Amino acid sequence: MKARRTIASLAGMLIYVSMAAQTNVLTIDAGKKGIPIQDTMFGLFYEDINFAADGGLYAELIKNRSFEFNDPLAGWDIIGNVKVMGDGPFSNNPHYVRLGYPGHPSMLTAICNEGFFGIGVEAGHEYRISFWARNSGTRPAEQVSVHLCLPSTMGEDQSFCQNVVTVESPEWKRYEAVLKSPITAAKAEFRAVLVREHKANTPGQSVDMEHISLFPVETFNGDENGLRTDIAEAIKALEPGVFRFPGGCIVEGTNLETRYQWKNSVGPVENRPINKTRWSYTFPHRMFPDYYQSYGLGFYEYFRFAEEIGAEPLPVVSCGIACQFENEPHWHSDASIDELQPFVDDALDLIEFANGPVDSEWGRVRAEMGHPEPFNLKYIGIGNEQWGEGYPQRLEVFVKAIRAKHPEIGIIGSSGPYKDGEDFDYLWKEMRRLGVDLVDEHYYANEEFFINNAARYDTYPRTGPKVFAGEYACHGVDGRKWNHFNASLLEAAFMTGLERNADIVHMASYAPLLAHVEGWQWRPDMIWFDNLDVMLSCSYHVQKMYSTNCGTHSLSIVMDGENVTGQRGLYASAVRDEQKREYIIKVANLAEESQEISLQFKGLSRKETLDCPVTCTVLHSDDPYAENTLENPNAIVPVTSVIEPSSWYKNTFTSTIGPRTFAVYTISY
Numbered sequence: 086m087k088a089r090r091t092i093a094s095l096a097g098m099l100i101y102v103s104m105a106a107q108t109n110v111l112t113i114d115a116g117k118k119g120i121p122i123q124d125t126m127f128g129l130f131y132e133d134i135n136f137a138a139d140g141g142l143y144a145e146l147i148k149n150r151s152f153e154f155n156d157p158l159a160g161w162d163i164i165g166n167v168k169v170m171g172d173g174p175f176s177n178n179p180h181y182v183r184l185g186y187p188g189h190p191s192m193l194t195a196i197c198n199e200g201f202f203g204i205g206v207e208a209g210h211e212y213r214i215s216f217w218a219r220n221s222g223t224r225p226a227e228q229v230s231v232h233l234c235l236p237s238t239m240g241e242d243q244s245f246c247q248n249v250v251t252v253e254s255p256e257w258k259r260y261e262a263v264l265k266s267p268i269t270a271a272k273a274e275f276r277a278v279l280v281r282e283h284k285a286n287t288p289g290q291s292v293d294m295e296h297i298s299l300f301p302v303e304t305f306n307g308d309e310n311g312l313r314t315d316i317a318e319a320i321k322a323l324e325p326g327v328f329r330f331p332g333g334c335i336v337e338g339t340n341l342e343t344r345y346q347w348k349n350s351v352g353p354v355e356n357r358p359i360n361k362t363r364w365s366y367t368f369p370h371r372m373f374p375d376y377y378q379s380y381g382l383g384f385y386e387y388f389r390f391a392e393e394i395g396a397e398p399l400p401v402v403s404c405g406i407a408c409q410f411e412n413e414p415h416w417h418s419d420a421s422i423d424e425l426q427p428f429v430d431d432a433l434d435l436i437e438f439a440n441g442p443v444d445s446e447w448g449r450v451r452a453e454m455g456h457p458e459p460f461n462l463k464y465i466g467i468g469n470e471q472w473g474e475g476y477p478q479r480l481e482v483f484v485k486a487i488r489a490k491h492p493e494i495g496i497i498g499s500s501g502p503y504k505d506g507e508d509f510d511y512l513w514k515e516m517r518r519l520g521v522d523l524v525d526e527h528y529y530a531n532e533e534f535f536i537n538n539a540a541r542y543d544t545y546p547r548t549g550p551k552v553f554a555g556e557y558a559c560h561g562v563d564g565r566k567w568n569h570f571n572a573s574l575l576e577a578a579f580m581t582g583l584e585r586n587a588d589i590v591h592m593a594s595y596a597p598l599l600a601h602v603e604g605w606q607w608r609p610d611m612i613w614f615d616n617l618d619v620m621l622s623c624s625y626h627v628q629k630m631y632s633t634n635c636g637t638h639s640l641s642i643v644m645d646g647e648n649v650t651g652q653r654g655l656y657a658s659a660v661r662d663e664q665k666r667e668y669i670i671k672v673a674n675l676a677e678e679s680q681e682i683s684l685q686f687k688g689l690s691r692k693e694t695l696d697c698p699v700t701c702t703v704l705h706s707d708d709p710y711a712e713n714t715l716e717n718p719n720a721i722v723p724v725t726s727v728i729e730p731s732s733w734y735k736n737t738f739t740s741t742i743g744p745r746t747f748a749v750y751t752i753s754y
Contacts, residue, residue, distance in 0.1 A: 108681045108739070111644050113659045115668065116688015119638030122587040122660065125327040125397050127632035128594045129320065130556055131387075132332030133345075133378055134364045134607055135600035140201030141614065142320075142599060143382035144313040146212070146299040147198050147275060148375065152180040153359045159375050165194030165279075173295050174217065174257040177349075177358040181295035183221060184229070184279040186288045195278040196294075197234075202603040203272025204299070205616025206233060211302040213309070214275070215261035217355065218252045222291030226253040228280035229292055233264055233273050245273075249280065252292050263302065271616045275299055296355040306393055310354050310381060315619045316599065319612055321394040323625075323632050327592050328396035329555065330387040333469045335378075336401050337408040339363045340418050344403045347435055350383025351450055357383060363408070364606050371606045385451065388439060388460045397463055398439070399497070399592075402432050404468035404479045410502075425479060429486045436462060436491050464495040470502035470527060477515035484519050495522035497553055504528035517549045523591060525555040531562045535575035536675070539650040542586035552589055556596035558609055558624065568609040570721055570745075571709035573623035577747040578651075578673035580631055581658035585648060587639040595628050602715060613715065620718040626704055630723060630749050634669045636660025642670065655680065668695075670750040674742045684750065685737040693754065695736045699728045700751040705743050 131137065139145060148160035157169045157180050165187035173181040187194045198204075206212060214231045228251050232244040248262040279292060304311025305318065331345050338344030349358050357380040365376035384400065391398035405420035405428045412418040420428060434447050439462035441448030451457070467483045468476060480498055487494055498521035500512045516524045528534065542552065557579075559572035576595070583590045600610035611628065613620040642649060642659035649657035654676030660669050674680055686695055702725040713720050732738055742748050 108683055109644055109653060109655055110683045110685055111642055111649060111657055111670070111672070112685045112687055113668065113670065114641040114688050115661070115686045117640070119640040119661055120588045122584070122636055122639055123326070123591045125592045126584075126587065126590070126635050127628065128325040128327030128396060128399075128592055129323065129329065129598055130333075130594035130596040131328065131330045131598050132596070133335055133362060134332065134597055135610060136201060136373075136376065136604035137597070137599035138382045139377070139379050140604060141601055142312050142316050143379075144300050144304050144311050145379065145381055146200050146204045146301075147297055148201055149198075149377070150298050150379065151175070151178040151296050151355070151359070152182060153178050154375065154377055155361070160199055162197040162199075163195070164197070165192055167194060167196060170293065175295070175356040177356045178296065181293050184277075184292045184294065185222070186290040187279075190281065190286050193278060193281065194290075195276055198275040198297070200274065201616070202601065203616055204233070204274060205271050206266040206269065206273050207617065208266060208269045210266055212264045212266065212299055213261055213302050214248070214264060214297075214299050215259060216277075216297040217257050217259050217295040218250075219257045219293050220252045220255050220291070221293045223289035224287065226251055227290060227292045228252070229294070230278045230280050231262055231264065232276040232278065233266060234276050235268070235270050235273050237272075244276070245270075257295070269617070310386070312382075312386070312390065316612065316614055317390070319619055319621060319625075320598070323629050325394060325396040325632060326635070327399050327464075327594070328387070328391040328394065329399040329401060329466065329594060331384070331401070333401075333556065333596075334367075334408055335362055335364070336403055336469050337406065337471075338403070339367075339411045340407045341403070341405070341420060344407065345378070346431070347384045347400065347402065348431065350380040351385050351438070351454065354381050357381065363411075367411075368606050373604055373606070376604070384435070384438070385454050385456070389456065392460060398460060399464045399466060400435060400439075400462070401466035401469060402435060403428055404471060404476065404483065406468065406471050406475060406479065409471060409473070419475060422478065422482065425482050429483055432465060432467065432483060433486060433490060436465065436487070436494060462494065464497060464522075466497040466525065468499050471499060472501035472508040472512060476512070477519060480521075481519055484521065497521065497523045497525055498550070499525045500527075502527055504530060504534070521550050523553040524550045525553045527556040529556070529558055529560050531560060532572070532575055535559045535579040536651065539579050539582035539656050540648060541582055542589050543582070543648060543650075545586070545589045547589060551591040554583060554590060554593040556594065558595055560609070565710060566608065567712065568613075568622040568624060569710040569712045570623045570706040572609065573627045573704070574673060574675065574709070574745060574747055576624060577627045577630070577671070577704070578656035578675060580627070581656045581671060581673065582650065584631070584639055584658040584660060584671070585642075595624055615715055618715050618718070620713055620715045622713055623704065623706075623721050626721070626723050627747060630702060630704065630747065631671070634660075634671070634749050634751065636662040636667070636669050637664060640668075651675075653680065655682070666754055668752040668754060670752070671748070672742055672750070673747045674744065677744050679741050679743050681739065681741050683737050683739045689736055695738070695752060695754060696730050696733045697753055698730055699732065699738055699740070701726055701728055701740070702749045702751075703743065703746050705746040709745055
């Protein structure tokens with residue numbers, strides 16, 4: 086069977102070779118206004134998988150900063166007299182460490198943190214260390230020296246920058262200091278040392294430390310509890326229309342106790358309880374036992390980020406059903422209909438948190454966090470990849486409650502984890518019955534699916550719920566489930582069908598978004614990173630070529646009278662951007678040879694003549710299985726050129742598109 090699939094996939098790409106010599110006329114109907122394209126059309130699906138939050142987008146550099154992991158000292162090494170205490174100042178994070186007299190004047194007491202696969206620092210950059218502390222000893226003041234160190238150095242001193250903090254108060258207070266790194270290092274560590282008086286006998290020494298945090302001073306938009314700049318900037322550059330968060334499966338949880346609970350992720354960051362993410366143990370072949378969610382990157386920060394990158398926020402909440410892949414029905418992992426009210430209240434309270442006035446209960450929380458203005462939430466997702474009768478039964482309770490109190494909010498339901506089949510059909514029927522606004526479809530599929538499904542939405546009913554293509558990616562078969570060029574090219578071909586059907590497809594997002602190269606559980610992913618650098622995959626470039634060239638209206642484009650969905654290896658879509666006054670044509674050539682294409686514009690008024698330079702941006706690789714890497718991040722990148730007007734004849738533009746190439750043609754009018 087595997088051999089047959091391979092032959093079929095290769096055949097789908099190679100049968101067009103003999104036809105490549107002829108000119109392919111693609112006719113664009115510019116005489117009609119076209120189908121409006123939603124501002125949300127191409128967006129982002131974010132999930133805290135692959136260390137996407139802590140150790141990734143969230144700029145915190147200290148692991149287990151509040152000593153609340155199952156092992157309170159996970160991520161920490163201790164030297165000397167260090168005790169974990171449990172009566173700290175923060176009710177949700179009661180643990181802290183007590184650094185005491187080490188027992189001898191020549192000994193030391195210290196704690197050392199390894200960070201997330203090390204701590205990445207850059208030469209000339211500043212880092213803010215902060216912590217809550219109190220002097221718990223008998224001396225009037227104690228000093229704690231804080232260091233960034235490189236244990237593997239051949240230099241005389243492992244510490245390459247340091248500062249000293251004096252702790253005088255017996256009451257809990259927040260302290261901070263700034264460390265400026267003179268070196269670039271991917272795997273530094275942090276140390277806090279109880280300062281001793283040289284050769285003095287000081288048994289009264291004792292300092293308590295809690296919520297020890299280290300951030301770059303320079304974060305995205307300068308927030309102290311902020312985001313890693315390079316990752317955030319790469320996301321912003323996509324100009325996404327919608328930002329879905331906090332994920333998929335983590336919304337469900339392995340059980341309801343481990344689901345993502347948004348109320349735990351807001352308020353003072355030092356008092357947000359942690360959660361052990363399911364991605365620490367879901368895959369036995371890729372386990373990360375120290376993968377927790379600090380909730381430092383919480384719903385307030387997600388809303389802020391969506392606002393800062395110009396995307397509509399799309400939060401997803403639990404429908405009261407835990408992950409069905411992880412639970413047998415008889416395990417009773419679901420909340421019954423009678424037990425559903427707290428889950429419904431969470432959804433209603435979330436809308437109030439996002440949009441409510443400052444004198445409402447949850448609007449006040451938002452305002453106290455620094456954002457009195459509403460976030461103007463327009464959509465909410467209920468559930469993730471549920472299936473069976475239990476999901477629509479519970480969803481109906483949410484729909485009635487939200488429609489009654491917030492009829493202005495669009496509700497997104499789910500067609501389950503599968504791209505077709507009995508469960509898929511049943512859920513679509515139920516989503517129509519319930520009258521949800523959009524249905525979230527997921528398809529992680531092989532090459533054959535993406536080759537053959539550019540026409541997927543051509544025959545969808547035009548009434549009822551719209552489509553949110555919420556999670557998709559080409560997963561290569563035969564050991565090629567990684568970010569190679571060929572997978573991205575097939576995604577580009579498939580996406581022409583999303584754009585052509587903008588009247589039914591209102592949102593689309595590749596998934597997952599982020600992955601740490603040393604901490605991934607799932608691939609392919611759009612953006613990869615380590616502690617210092619970011620790599621943009623070929624799929625990232627395809628997504629950007631769509632999202633930054635989205636246009637305002639989708640136009641008809643046909644070849645031989647039919648939508649361009651694979652004839653002679655070509656796939657195409659066309660849009661008009663009325664604000665920029667541009668026509669934008671996207672063409673994917675899956676054939677092994679170059680092809681001549683003519684873009685023929687019909688329906689233009691007599692006064693209109695297209696005779697101008699054409700901007701052409703292409704993504705191509707001679708090796709279909711080549712990829713970008715952290716070592717060579719620009720191996721495959723879009724290349725833009727300008728084609729002179731001589732290529733025009735009577736409103737027809739003729740050009741050659743290379744083999745295995747995705748091209749975007751931009752024409753001003």
